[in-house]
Amino acid sequence: MKAICLISGGIDSPVAACSVARQGADIALLHMDNRPYSDDAELEKVMDLRERLELVLDGPIPLYVAPHGPSQERFDACCSKAYQCVLCKRTMLHVAKSLAQRLGADAVVTGESLGQVASQTLHNLKVESQGLRFPVLRPLIGLDKLEIEAMAKSIGTYEISIGRTSVCRMVPKRPITMCKPEDLTAQQAKVDFEELVKASAEHAQEIRPRRTARS
Numbered sequence: 001m002k003a004i005c006l007i008s009g010g011i012d013s014p015v016a017a018c019s020v021a022r023q024g025a026d027i028a029l030l031h032m033d034n035r036p037y038s039d040d041a042e043l044e045k046v047m048d049l050r051e052r053l054e055l056v057l058d059g060p061i062p063l064y065v066a067p068h069g070p071s072q073e074r075f076d077a078c079c080s081k082a083y084q085c086v087l088c089k090r091t092m093l094h095v096a097k098s099l100a101q102r103l104g105a106d107a108v109v110t111g112e113s114l115g116q117v118a119s120q121t122l123h124n125l126k127v128e129s130q131g132l133r134f135p136v137l138r139p140l141i142g143l144d145k146l147e148i149e150a151m152a153k154s155i156g157t158y159e160i161s162i163g164r165t166s167v168c169r170m171v172p173k174r175p176i177t178m179c180k181p182e183d184l185t186a187q188q189a190k191v192d193f194e195e196l197v198k199a200s201a202e203h204a205q206e207i208r209p210r211r212t213a214r215s
Contacts, residue, residue: 002026003137004100005109006092007063009045009165012111012140012148014053014157019139020109021057027109029053029061030099030204032068032092034168041165047210048160054209056155066095066204071196072170078190082176085119086184090128091197097134098201107135113148114141118175127184 005017007029021027031046043065050063068091075087096108112120119128129136140148152158176183 001107002028002100002103002105003107003109004096004103004105005029006096006111007031007046007049008111009042009049009161009163010111011145011152011158011161012113012116014049014111014161015148015151015155016109016111016139018053018056018155018157019151020137021053025107025109027061028099028103028105029063030096031063031065032095032200033065034068034072034170036069037072037169039166041163045160045163045165047207049157051209052155052157052160060209063207064099064204065207066099066200068092068095068200071200074191074196076170079187081172082174083179083184083187084170084172085117085175086124086128086179087187088170089119089124090184090188091193091200093128093132093136094193094197095200095204097132098197099204100134102201107137109137109139111140112138113143113145116145118177121177123178123180124176127179127181130181130184 003020003025005027007013007017017027029050050061054061071091075084079087093108100108115121149158
């Protein structure tokens with residue numbers, strides 16, 4: 001099985017990627033570049049995480065980066081602010097699906113843990129995936145934060161993930177936590193969602209390793 005693993009600079013997603021790889025999956029990483037609503041340090045952190053995972057898993061791991069800032073900007077301009085995080089995650093899943101199809105992958109992997117943040121409530125997870133028609137694996141879904149942190153420490157990604165970077169400046173003060181399918185459909189209709197996904201996926205580029213030999 002080949003899987004596209006969504007990866008941020010956070011604690012959870014590298015653990016999820018490592019988990020499925022240890023179960024035998026051939027993985028590639030996809031980072032949704034949130035600039036200008038995050039800083040350059042986030043991408044540097046992701047590259048550090050890729051290098052650490054390569055050491056742990058003893059092999060090269062492709063890393064792709066797709067622009068996400070333009071989508072965030074469009075949602076902010078056209079949609080209700082409360083739906084920003086749900087629309088954000090929905091876009092990520094669709095871009096990951098597009099890359100998976102391009103690379104011949106079988107599934108998308110996320111680091112989601114049930115109820116940890118607003119976009120990860122049961123209601124929101126459901127609507128974020130509606131109509132995707134592609135497998136989404138969530139290996140950490142039933143784990144709490146302490147369990148995930150312990151796993152991150154065991155593989156050496158924890159210290160990298162907790163390094164200082166800016167937080168996403170698009171997170172609303174009161175994000176919706178029980179999004180209804182019809183409400184998401186109405187919000188999504190305010191933008192050309194398919195075009196946003198297409199533009200992001202088409203500009204996804206592979207980032208080469210910063211070094212050719214591991215120390």
